[in-house]
Amino acid sequence: MTIPRAVRQPGQAPDEAARRAPGGPLQxxxxxxxxxxxxxxxxxxxxxxxxxxxxxxxxxxxxxxxxxxxxxxxxxxxxxxxxxxxxxxxxxxxxxxxxxxxxxxxxxxxxxxxxxxxxxxxEQPYWWNEAEYLVEQGGWARGLSSRPQGLPGGPGRAGGVAAALAALPDPDRRRSLQELRVTARRQAPGTPxxxxxxxxxxxxxxxxxxxxxxxxxxxxxxxxxxxxxxxxxxxxxxxxxxxxxxxxxxxxxxxxxxxxxxxxxxxxxxxxxxxxxxxxxxxxxxxxxxxxxxxxxxxxxxxxxxxxxxxxxxxxxxxxxxxxxxxxx
The missing domain is CATH 3.20.20.370 (Glycoside hydrolase/deacetylase)
Incomplete structure (x- = not known):
């Protein structure tokens, strides 16, 4: 299946009738x-x-x-x-x-x-989705325990853990994610x-x-x-x-x-x-x-x-x- 291109000449503007139609874009x-x-x-x-x-x-x-x-x-x-x-x-x-x-x-x-x-x-889930799930399952990590409380949900809690992890240097993010995997009650389900x-x-x-x-x-x-x-x-x-x-x-x-x-x-x-x-x-x-x-x-x-x-x-x-x-x- 090849995507057919809409017919349009180089530099041609959208169809004028469509531009005047109700619900058309603001000009x-x-x-x-x-x-x-x-x-x-x-x-x-x-x-x-x-x-x-x-x-x-x-x-x-x-x-x-x-x-x-x-x-x-x-x-x-x-x-x-x-x-x-x-x-x-x-x-x-x-x-x-x-x-x-x-x-x-x-x-x-x-x-x-x-x-x-x-x-x-x-079926590896995105790391930020995995982290949120692991925290919901009781997971914790030392690298998150001292994060400031201003993040949504707070550090180490669902809603804020992804932002807290993203703010860490990458080696610390990877290490903290692995700690969450070890300490959580359940592992995150797969994502196709x-x-x-x-x-x-x-x-x-x-x-x-x-x-x-x-x-x-x-x-x-x-x-x-x-x-x-x-x-x-x-x-x-x-x-x-x-x-x-x-x-x-x-x-x-x-x-x-x-x-x-x-x-x-x-x-x-x-x-x-x-x-x-x-x-x-x-x-x-x-x-x-x-x-x-x-x-x-x-x-x-x-x-x-x-x-x-x-x-x-x-x-x-x-x-x-x-x-x-x-x-x-």
Whole structure:
């Protein structure tokens, strides 16, 4: 199954009738809209009907673009159309293949899926979900006992333990997680992850597969060796699984780390993505070219209110403006 692209000429704006239709996007000046890219990133697509409705609205009111078009525009090639939107998926949730892919194919919307390569073909839960479960089962760790009490749920309690662990240096995070496993009454249940077959299905359908590290360790908490293992290890395993070397990277937790840049450039990456809740300005700093290894993204899901979703498609920046009175799609 290959995702058919919606017919659109380079630089063509969304259909004018759709732009005037009730429920269409709020309009911005053309120049402002044409220089901003909205990169939407979904985690778990847990409602197929709502996701399909979101894609339908995207096609009617914005311009879905591919990763290749984005990379070309960032290099100074053909400009993106007004209200350009790139759809992405993160963490490697299986719903990218089982739920999202049929909707993408039906709507002709291109996408990129960022994969935690070390989790493919496993049932290993995400470490933050595992930590929360273990704490609920009475698990404790010395590295969490002295964490400040300002975190949701408090240190060592469900709701705050993931944030507390994320704030630790990576060796301490790994050690604390292992202590939670030893001291908890029960181990966390498995989480079916993307399989090798899922990856090939996504690739064959035209979804670009990107590297989201080997084990999703937050890079700014890692030493140089682990940063290299997370970036290069994820790259090489994904290449072995798919037969293609990834060219796009998503920073774990969306947090940039400068040590990754030379590694990514050395591996031939064309783009890398943050998760900073902002639109990406294609003008770059001081009107120059933007940095292809620091492309902004917005996190959305099937529960994102329709008003906010439409605002993003129209070029509103959620980091700068809050929408009120929104209703679900």
């Amino acid at each position: 911005l000046p053309r120049g402002r809209a044409s220089r901003r890219l909205a990169v939407l990133t979904f985690h778990d697509v847990d409602d197929a009907a709502v996701f399909r409705a979101q894609l339908d609205r995207l096609r009617r009111t914005a311009s879905p673009v591919s990763l290749g078009e984005v990379e070309a525009a960032v290099r100074g090639g053909a400009p993106l159309p007004p209200h350009a939107v790139l759809v992405s998926f993160e963490l490697g949730h299986r719903t990218a293949a089982t739920t999202a892919l049929p909707a993408l194919a039906a709507c002709g919307v291109p996408a990129v899926a960022f994969v935690v390569a070390g989790l493919v073909d496993t 992850q993307l399989t090798s077959a899922d990856l090939l299905a996504l690739r064959d359908a035209g979804v670009v597969l990107g590297n989201h590290s080997l084990g999703h360790a937050r890079l700014d908490s890692c030493d140089d060796y682990v940063v290299r293992e997370e970036v290069q290890g994820g790259h090489h395993r994904l290449a072995r699984l798919t037969g293609e070397e990834p060219r796009a990277f998503a920073y774990p937790d969306g947090v940039f780390d400068g040590r990754a840049e030379p590694l990514l450039r050395g591996l031939g990456y064309s783009s890398a993505f943050l998760t900073d809740g902002a639109l990406f300005d294609l003008r770059g700093a001081s009107g120059g070219r933007p940095d292809p290894l620091r492309i902004s993204r917005l996190q959305v899901n099937t529960g994102t209110p329709r008003g906010l979703f439409d605002g993003v498609l129209s070029g509103w920046n959620p980091a700068a403006r809050r929408l009120r009175g929104a209703v679900a799609v």
